[in-house]
Amino acid sequence: MATEPGMKGALVDGASAPIVVSHGANWRERARMAANDLAETRQLWPLVWTLSLLDIRLRYRGSLLGPFWLTLSTAIMIAAIGFVYSHLFHSDIASYLPFLSISLVFWNFISAITAEGSICFTQSEGMIRAMRMPLSLHAARVVMRNILVLAHNIVVIVVVFAIFRIVPSAASFSILPACGLWVVDAMAVCLILGVFGARFRDIPPIVASIVQIAFYVTPVMWSPVMLMHRGISAILVKWNPFFALLEIMRGPLLGHALEPTAWAMALGYSAALVLLAGLVFIHARPRIAYWI
Amino acid sequence: MAHLRIDRVSVAFPLYHGESRSLKKTVLAAATGRLGEDRKHRLVVEAVRDVSFSLHSGERVGFVGANGAGKTTILRAMAGIYEPMAGSITIDGAITALLDQSQGMNFDLTGRENIRLRGLFSGLGAAQIRQLQIDVAAFAGLEQFLELPVRTYSSGMVVRLGFALATAIRPQILLMDEWILAGDAAFLDRARHRLETMVRGAEILVLSSHSTDIILQWCNRVIWMDDGEIRADGTPDEVLAAYLPPEQFAAAKLAADNSERLRHV
Missing domain, CATH: 3.40.50.300 (P-loop containing nucleotide triphosphate hydrolases)
Structure with missing residues (x-):
């Protein structure tokens, strides 16, 4: 053969420290391996980023507007619901639409994370069974993908704010830590639901219907202020984790003062979520490849 | 060793x-x-x-x-x-495992994109990934198919791509x-x-x-x-x-x- 393409051999010599895969006799050993898994995912950050980017690009490949369909469909939905519900609730569109745009955009993120998180491992079956890679990478991919979707949708909020000439107050800076908290929570949710979704195939539809119900009972479309005089149950608002998480985003953007109770609740629920995610992932990580 | x-x-x-x-x-x-x-x-x-x-x-x-x-x-x-x-x-x-036909590839993505993902998985930089794409395409004889989704490949082409990918990163x-x-x-x-x-x-x-x-x-x-x-x-x-x-x-x-x-x- 005159030309032997690629015969010059290897491009790169792979090299790595020895990997020991044991059956994880005790809890400490399993926790160590789970921590390694997360650390490897962090090292593979460029891969997570590219996978997420390609996921979105693939979804809209060949379409005219491409990913801007995300922005456009959200805008249409918010405009339509905004006009109808501001009449139903007898509220001023100038105050309702900004509220609704923030609520819906962030709720869409929650609902996508729960839906896609519960299939994050089953959907990556091909990759998981083909090579050894950190399993938390598949959860991180779902989170990253939805952050990108969220970034497209935030444009709608910006436009609504511009139309109604709303200038966010200085308190809005508190949404930065709130965003950090959301990312951590999203990762935890994906790990928990992903594990359960891999083990029990009924989980994804169950999660979908629970989130659907949560959407109606949580003040997403309606603000608790609107319906206060109707004696809306305190439980829906006071102890609702979705409400607390939404409120730390929505409150400051709408110019409300920082709410220590909402923050305390959000932090408390997040801590519980992260703890649960840790336990579930440490316990189930070695088994995921068998379940899918 | x-x-x-x-x-x-x-x-x-x-x-x-x-x-x-x-x-x-x-x-x-x-x-x-x-x-x-x-x-x-x-x-x-x-x-x-x-x-x-x-x-x-x-x-x-x-x-x-x-x-x-x-x-x-x-x-x-x-x-x-x-x-x-x-x-x-x-x-x-x-270690590289060539166990599945599909090699964990995403069949909706193009050959080039799949090679890029594999390069990223192995921690390669941008220049190395470009080199990898050239090397893999040449070895698998897929130069003119690299921009097509892998699902359009014949099964022999998929096997060639998988093998070339797995062995190019030595x-x-x-x-x-x-x-x-x-x-x-x-x-x-x-x-x-x-x-x-x-x-x-x-x-x-x-x-x-x-x-x-x-x-x-x-x-x-x-x-x-x-x-x-x-x-x-x-x-x-x-x-x-x-x-x-x-x-x-x-x-x-x-x-x-x-x-x-x-x-x-």
Whole structure:
């Protein structure tokens, strides 16, 4: 053969420290391996980023507007619901639409994370069974993908704010830590639901219907202020984790003062979520490849 | 120096789906004896049972055995994909597993995108990934198809892409299932050439195959798996002579010798 393409051999010599895969006799050993898994995912950050980017690009490949369909469909939905519900609730569109745009955009993120998180491992079956890679990478991919979707949708909020000439107050800076908290929570949710979704195939539809119900009972479309005089149950608002998480985003953007109770609740629920995610992932990580 | 040690490894698949309880009643008594119970009394299929061996640099190991003997499972365990239920696996060296046809590729993405993902998985930089794309496309003979989604490829093209990908980022330990033999003759020759240079560099090749003449040509050690356990472990001639009926062994030997002779012409 005159030309032997690629015969010059290897491009790169792979090299790595020895990997020991044991059956994880005790809890400490399993926790160590789970921590390694997360650390490897962090090292593979460029891969997570590219996978997420390609996921979105693939979804809209060949379409005219491409990913801007995300922005456009959200805008249409918010405009339509905004006009109808501001009449139903007898509220001023100038105050309702900004509220609704923030609520819906962030709720869409929650609902996508729960839906896609519960299939994050089953959907990556091909990759998981083909090579050894950190399993938390598949959860991180779902989170990253939805952050990108969220970034497209935030444009709608910006436009609504511009139309109604709303200038966010200085308190809005508190949404930065709130965003950090959301990312951590999203990762935890994906790990928990992903594990359960891999083990029990009924989980994804169950999660979908629970989130659907949560959407109606949580003040997403309606603000608790609107319906206060109707004696809306305190439980829906006071102890609702979705409400607390939404409120730390929505409150400051709408110019409300920082709410220590909402923050305390959000932090408390997040801590519980992260703890649960840790336990579930440490316990189930070695088994995921068998379940899918 | 690459090294791979399997120490008293057992792999069992839990039977969660279906009527495992009634299945248990009917099948447990069956002669296979591969069904068992784990500590929590769940029904499991014991795919690999208490297997130990050690592979060193320069070894080209062939796995033979009937369908369902646990060959693919032990390969997956060696790759670190299935973490064992008991025992431990020590992988010292960059390992690549060519087990699935699809190689974890996303068939909706183009060839170029899949190569890029693999490069990122191996921690390559942008320039190295470009080089990887050129190298893989050239080796797999897919230059003009690189911008097409992999799902439009023929199955032979997918195999070529998978093989080129897996070997371009040079592994020190390469695990292969027999599907690679789906390539055409010209490609098979190039593939063998690449594997030979790889193995000559004191690395490890593990091959699972039903094609005994391929095993005779490529391997210098053969492990015979039977019912999830190692039945024999030794030189290809020893093990295959025991594994195959005499006339088939003679035929395989002849075929291997012939193709050996042809390659030297």
